[in-house]
Amino acid sequence: MRPATDPPVAEPLLSVQGLHAGYGHGEVLHGIDVTVPRGQVVVLLGANGAGKTTLMRCISGELRATGRIELDGDALGGLPAHQISRRGVALVPQGRGTFADLSVRDNLAVAALQLPRAERDVEMERWLDRFPRLAERSKVAAGMLSGGEQQMLAIARACIGRPRVLMCDEPSLGLSPAMSKEVFEVFEQLHDESGLAMLIVEQNAGLALGVADLALVIEGGRIVWRGTPRDLHDDDALVSAYIGDLEEI
Ligand SMILES: Nc1ncnc2c1ncn2[C@@H]1O[C@H](COP(=O)(O)OP(=O)(O)OP(=O)(O)O)[C@@H](O)[C@H]1O
Secondary structure (H helix, E strand, O other): OOOOOOOOOOOEEEEEEEEEEEEOOEEEEEEEEEEEEOOOEEEEEOOOOOOHHHHHHHHOOOOOOEEEEEEOOEEOOOOOHHHHHHHOEEEEOOOOOOOOOOEHHHHHHHHHOOOOHHHHHHHHHHHHHHOHHHHHOOOOEHHHOOHHHHHHHHHHHHHOOOOOEEEEEOOOOOOOHHHHHHHHHHHHHHHHHHOOEEEEEOOOHHHHHOOOOEEEEEEOOEEEEEEOHHHHHOOHHHHHHHHOOOOOO
């Protein structure tokens, strides 16, 4: 494994420097540096318990941390989660974070509340057009949707506020291989259409690296490797530790 040195990167959009965080007295992240360049997709790989979710929770303002978190040069550290979301950082959490008892349409309506009133309906319709399966089920409670439909709804909810960075924690968790592929196709389309920058945590490394511009490996709360998917592919130790099946790259 080679040292975690920075390869040349495009202009940073989201930048995390020297981040320390944990729960109670136990530190989980020990000085994390992560950059999501403008218009790029970054995939974060790592074993269970390495700190991936914790990092996303810190960036989204759910968990306090020390260190610097900046979006386009503006400090986000210390801001409450709703303000970080308004600045343009959206998180699709593990477990999707939709309201199970609300209909698909109402889930979108709640997410649209962050937009100016005049734009809410248009934006909701845009996302229902975008996901015809959600449009067909717009009156169905989110809790009654399939896992894949719930994931699409969660992505639509996150995107409705027009984020500048979309973070997604284990989007394929519990989904069939076919549905996981569909979710990653959505990421690819979103990225191609609008150059949306993304930070994705995903266990299915083959699938995630297929859409990634950059990959990071986190171990024990430290970033131990960073590079392109192709670099990762060439590193036998990393492949056997984190990937196994590279057919998707
Ligand atoms: N709410 C919490 N309270 C105490 N410890 C926690 C809490 N959440 C996570 N941890 C601990 O922090 C460490 C990092 O957890 P985290 O969920 O960030 O890892 P992860 O890389 O996302 O793993 P996974 O793939 O299992 O979700 C683990 O040791 C975990 O047990």
